[in-house]
């Protein structure tokens with residue numbers, strides 16, 4: 293909310309000298325109009341901020357959060373099986389830490405200022421989290437695991453060649469372990485998806501949809517560039533049809549129409565139908581993002597690969613796609629963030645993800661009218677995850693940058 | 697135009713020794729999609745170990761012509777044989793022919809997401825199916841030969857133009873091709889870097905490599921070329937030894953071209 297204009301290009305680079313007053317004068321009070329705007333906007337901000345704080349500390353009744361914290365985070369997942377979710381949390385923390393350490397193995401410092409601030413914020417969150425003491429301790433434990441694994445990953449990255457491939461395998465394997473822990477079976481008590489809920493369900497649906505729509509989007513993008521007319525036509529048709537239909541329509545079709553076509557025993561439950569809908573929808577958009585990257589690769593790259601004797605498949609796999617994906621990272625992550633936010637639509641088709649469970653909490657007579665508290669709380673959660681994704685995207689981009 | 701059967705050409709190609717033809721182009725004609733008649737009947741032979749320099753004004757079809765030798769461009773009429781294999785329009789194993797023909801581009805076209813060493817190792821590993829250790833050994837030898845050994849771990853974006861072009865030469869040589877094509881390899885370089893690239897090409901020529909070089913470097917053509925041809929408007933106008941080409945050309949078109957570049 294600044295009122296400044298970019299300095300003209302003929303101006304000398306701004307110097308740091310002059311201190312606060314000079315900075316204020318240059319950026320906020322450089323003419324009388326900007327001065328007035330600055331004062332007016334500051335006054336408004338202060339007023340909004342004060343009102344919010346007043347509300348937050350005097351009017352708001354935050355008890356709706358701690359009273360329902362289990363619902364927010366895991367829905368109706370059975371109480372005595374929580375250890376399985378903590379095991380997943382720990383596993384993901386370790387793998388994330390290792391990956392982080394390995395990605396950052398060649399940087400000067402692992403725990404940079406930003407990294408320390410993030411870890412610190414996680415720690416603070418763990419301390420003030422509206423949850424029982426054991427949960428908070430377990431959460432803090434996971435944060436420590438994350439940091440320790442990051443440190444370990446950096447050491448491994450230096451000493452073990454080809455560690456990147458191992459960590460990729462570990463992620464793939466962990467997916468099956470996570471599914472097993474979540475759903476049960478094979479010796480564990482089984483928990484049906486109807487009992488998953490809240491943030492757990494939001495994350496599950498998002499992660500699985502992202503994992504599925506990514507390869508599908510890449511294939512569609514390649515199909516759209518294919519030299520085979522049939523493949524090209526089908527890809528274009530798919531992409532353009534899906535992009536012409538609103539997501540909510542696709543979700544309704546998934547929830548209400550698919551059961552009509554399939555016999556009783558074969559109907560996938562509604563969580564998997566939701567994942568199907570989100571995946572089919574996002575893949576079309578992702579395909580367009582990847583296509584943008586593909587088109588940005590100079591022709592010479594393909595020619596050089598062909599001249600070396602690489603066949604078209606190898607040329608795509610080794611030369612074109614890696615570069616195209618690298619260019620598309622911001623757009624792809626943007627699409628992932630949209631997908632994550634789009635999971636809120638599932639509350640309309642009666643899936644109790646984070647927003648759905650919040651609505652059911654608000655329907656409880658003892659919490660009637662607590663809209664502001666509840667929506668603010670889950671809003672912060674959504675923001676946190678989106679922000680983490682965009683930080684991750686910038687990290688990956690930086691680590692793939694080969695021009696210095 | 698006399699149609700020469702594949703067998704006859706095969707026979708001549710099997711002849712060993714220095715006069716074994718590596719590339720035969722017979723009345724090659726090509727139209728671009730917009731019906732532009734870019735090659736209008738070009739015939740030419742390059743024998744083993746020969747260095748052929750192609751000169752000519754910009755837009756005359758030089759790039760198009762040499763790119764037909766590794767099937768980066770198709771052609772509609774005539775015939776091209778590379779190492780005895782006819783490059784027909786429906787040739788099955790285009791990759792097999794491309795393995796025998798290395799190419800160096802004006803814009804280097806290194807793979808920016810791979811390190812210098814990986815650039816050179818890529819094709820031997822994936823196309824020739826060499827074990828990684830062998831590919832690395834050969835790649836390091838080649839990088840040493842072109843004087844880039846210290847930069848092996850860097851990425852192309854961190855090198856100067858001259859260094860990048862030398863890596864591109866090493867990358868092409870890693871496939872152990874029988875023929876090397878150069879399309880204006882020094883035209884995109886700053887003047888002070890032209891020499892380092894030409895030196896590498898000169899030593900490659902001395903080692904007996906069959907080379908077709910499109911270039912405007914008169915000094916290089918005079919010293920290194922066995923033959924120089926002039927291409928203009930999709931035709932080969934003159935073909936001569938460098939001596940004759942630069943000192944006493946017969947064609948008016950050549951004289952005019954030389955007066956423009958000398």
Ligand SMILES: Nc1ncnc2c1ncn2[C@@H]1O[C@H](COP(=O)(O)OP(=O)(O)O)[C@@H](O)[C@H]1O
Pocket residue numbers: 728729730732734752753754755756757758759760761
């Ligand atoms: N893909 C293309 N489609 C249509 N015309 C082309 C294409 N590529 C090149 N040309 C035209 O063909 C002519 C010869 O091009 P080129 O072989 O690159 O010449 P040179 O290498 O001698 O400068 C030029 O007039 C150019 O504009």
Ligand SMILES: [Mg+2]
Pocket residue numbers: 758759760879880
């Ligand atoms: Mg050219």
